Amino acid sequence: MTASKGLEGIIAAQSSISSIVGATLTYRGYNIDDLATNSEFEEVVYLLWYGKLPNIDELTKFKEELNSMGNLPNEIIETIKKFPKDVNPMAALRTAVSTLSLYDPDMQDLSDEANLRKAKRLLTQISTIVAAFHRVRNDLEPLSPDPSLSFAENFLYMLNGEKPDKISIEAFNKALVLHADHEFNASTFASRVTVATLSDMHSGIVSAIGTLKGPLHGGANERVMAMLEEIGELDRIEAYLEEKFAKKEKIMGIGHRVYKQGDPRAKHLKEMSRQLGELNGDTKWYDMSVKINEIVTAKIGLLPNVDFYSASVYTYLGIPRDLFTPIFAISRTSGWTAHMMEQYRNNRLIRPRAEYTGPTHQEYVPIEKR
Numbered sequence: 107m108t109a110s111k112g113l114e115g116i117i118a119a120q121s122s123i124s125s126i127v128g129a130t131l132t133y134r135g136y137n138i139d140d141l142a143t144n145s146e147f148e149e150v151v152y153l154l155w156y157g158k159l160p161n162i163d164e165l166t167k168f169k170e171e172l173n174s175m176g177n178l179p180n181e182i183i184e185t186i187k188k189f190p191k192d193v194n195p196m197a198a199l200r201t202a203v204s205t206l207s208l209y210d211p212d213m214q215d216l217s218d219e220a221n222l223r224k225a226k227r228l229l230t231q232i233s234t235i236v237a238a239f240h241r242v243r244n245d246l247e248p249l250s251p252d253p254s255l256s257f258a259e260n261f262l263y264m265l266n267g268e269k270p271d272k273i274s275i276e277a278f279n280k281a282l283v284l285h286a287d288h289e290f291n292a293s294t295f296a297s298r299v300t301v302a303t304l305s306d307m308h309s310g311i312v313s314a315i316g317t318l319k320g321p322l323h324g325g326a327n328e329r330v331m332a333m334l335e336e337i338g339e340l341d342r343i344e345a346y347l348e349e350k351f352a353k354k355e356k357i358m359g360i361g362h363r364v365y366k367q368g369d370p371r372a373k374h375l376k377e378m379s380r381q382l383g384e385l386n387g388d389t390k391w392y393d394m395s396v397k398i399n400e401i402v403t404a405k406i407g408l409l410p411n412v413d414f415y416s417a418s419v420y421t422y423l424g425i426p427r428d429l430f431t432p433i434f435a436i437s438r439t440s441g442w443t444a445h446m447m448e449q450y451r452n453n454r455l456i457r458p459r460a461e462y463t464g465p466t467h468q469e470y471v472p473i474e475k476r
């Protein structure tokens with residue numbers, strides 16, 4: 107038995123949710139470029155969960171249903187109010203979702219119907235939790251979702267306390283679509299491993315949030331912004347990168363385990379960053395990102411991933427840096443739940459083997475003689 111480090115290249119299971127071929131990403135066979143250009147996030151969630159695009163009636167009903175599910179039990183609001191205000195929002199989200207499971211009426215029911223109800227609640231409640239935590243840490247009262255708003259609008263409304271403008275809604279909606287699913291990425295795989303033991307979906311989401319949080323995965327988007335802020339000015343980029351290359355340190359938001367010809371989501375985020383920068387009257391973060399991208403790609407041949415340009419996009423939307431990964435989690439909850447439902451429907455315990463490299467045939471020495 108020979109191990110593949112990081113399970114690289116291993117096909118771990120079959121899935122009909124999303125696919126990566128070369129630099130093409132599809133959700134249920136639909137190209138991400140078409141979905142990002144044309145779809146509302148709710149349409150994409152429907153696609154991931156039901157396996158087909160909704161018609162107008164189905165989408166209207168689905169949106170009404172989602173809109174009725176985003177309120178949090180009072181106990182969760184009270185729990186969030188007890189969190190230290192300076193805690194990492196991903197840690198707050200992980201803890202809040204774990205607590206949420208204690209109040210979910212379907213928690214122990216693993217039937218397909220109950221799992222779909224939980225998926226709907228989880229998606230909408232996670233959005234409410236992220237916004238609520240942000241308001242509470244700023245001494246503001248958390249807001250409930252407004253049933254007349256779309257998913258993207260609602261998050262921005264619950265975060266800022268005012269209805270967002272059209273451009274922000276469109277940009278945020280597109281970012282949600284682009285982050286919704288991504289085959290067997292680490293957090294999705296973690297959620298599938300969890301429920302493959304026939305544990306519940308909330309436990310799967312807690313595993314996934316903990317996994318997404320790391321800087322080699324979803325946590326990279328916050329690090330990209332930290333890097334841009336640390337560099338500060340366009341003319342300091344070369345010196346900064348020279349030092350990084352010399353120390354052999356990784357540049358966040360660059361490289362990918364699967365995409366070697368480029369991440370198809372990055373071009374959309376790059377264009378969004380350019381447009382939002384121009385609308386804001388300050389393209390500094392976009393210009394810096396492009397320059398870093400060009401120098402790094404020329405030097406080490408690696409291309410930006412989804413996290414690279416999303417950093418400046420979220421900053422232009424006025425979103426604080428430490429909410430970038432929680433926003434990734436909000437969107438990815440649609441994919442995590444789709445994958446967990448797929449796992450339950452055709453389950454087998456996920457239990458690989460290890461290639462043992464430790465000592466063998468050790469002679470046991472009684473403790474008093476060691």
Ligand SMILES: CC(=O)SCCNC(=O)CCNC(=O)[C@H](O)C(C)(C)COP(=O)(O)OP(=O)(O)OC[C@H]1O[C@@H](n2cnc3c(N)ncnc32)[C@H](O)[C@@H]1OP(=O)(O)O
Binds near residue numbers: 322323326361362
């Ligand atoms: C949503 C997402 O999760 S997208 C990924 C988000 N993560 C990041 O942006 C973090 C930065 N990137 C990375 O760490 C990596 O590219 C990963 C983890 C994403 C995937 O990489 P892996 O397939 O594991 O490649 P690995 O880390 O083994 O790198 C292969 C080589 O490329 C180099 N490399 C990979 N990424 C980078 C980078 N961002 N900057 C500099 N060098 C890099 C490695 O140092 C390594 O070089 P070596 O062969 O000389 O040792």
Ligand SMILES: O=C([O-])CC(=O)C(=O)O
Binds near residue numbers: 287291323363411412
């Ligand atoms: O697929 C991966 O390894 C990481 C990624 O891009 C994602 O989760 O969107």
